[in-house]
Amino acid sequence: MASSISVFNSKELQAVIVAMKGFDREVAKQIRQQTKAVIQPAWQKAVAENTSTRLEARVLANTARVAVSDQNVTLKSAAIGKTLSGGLKPSESYGGVEFGAEQGVKRTYAARSVKGKQFNVTRRTQHQLRPRKATGYVVFPAVAEVIPRIAALWVQTTVRTFYELIEKR
Template sequence: MLSIEGNDELRAVAFGMKFIERDVKNAVNRATRAELKPIWRAELDVSLAGTNTFTSRILKGARVSPGNPPTVYAATSRRGIGKDKRLNPAEHYYLGEFGARDSLYRTYTRQSENGGSHTVKRRTNTGLPHAIRKGRVVYPAAAQAAPRLASLWVQTFVRTVYEAADAK
């Protein structure tokens, strides 16, 4: 999504993070997490606003991981959802983000009541959202938030390094 190749400011921050002292780097990371997380959550909430309940439940657990560069996550929860708790957002996020083709049939063999067996052909994806390649929530939210998050990361780095230099 974002690359430091075409942007001198991002390249400078990425190299600067390698050379600053550990305590200043920790301060940058703390400030990055504190400032980027509300923006990322707000952007995800805007994208989730018009979706169905399944999508909003499976894409919960948004967070920002500071680093070089910082990483944004959605659907990090491992707590199961649904009646039988078999779906967990960290593993099955793609069902809410990209959907599934409901025209797929699954064929399996089962035992009948009289002891014989027979083949059953069923559509098992009928309750899921329709398939969308470009994503319906996280990808559009990331496209909207990425320029703002990158700019804020650069500003946070410069401000924190400046404050650390002033303190010495």
């Protein structure tokens, strides 16, 4: 799951993107590294603050990552393909954890006892998830909280790193 915003509403963000295109490759690399070092903890903290269950923490907060390029900062969560203990893959199962599930869904199947008698078993297979909510419970609220701060951090980090590199030369 990744989110993005448009830079057309911000002159500062447009200036950062234009400046990054003109920088030397080594300078741009330093800026990307510094930006990631500053933004990663802020993003992870924002996602972790919005979790309320261990499942949300494991699937969404523990997998929160940031990808920084010359033109954007991408906020990710549950994008890793690594399987958690128990067999759950965050990249495949984040939907139910983030957006919840229908609570009235029941699944019935036939089972057989040890003595051979057949009977029906009814399970509420989605009952452990929160009720369905289109706006999400964890990542989407975290994105809404953190995007203005991350945009400001990106601009500040780019300017500060550029000036630090100029002073060294």
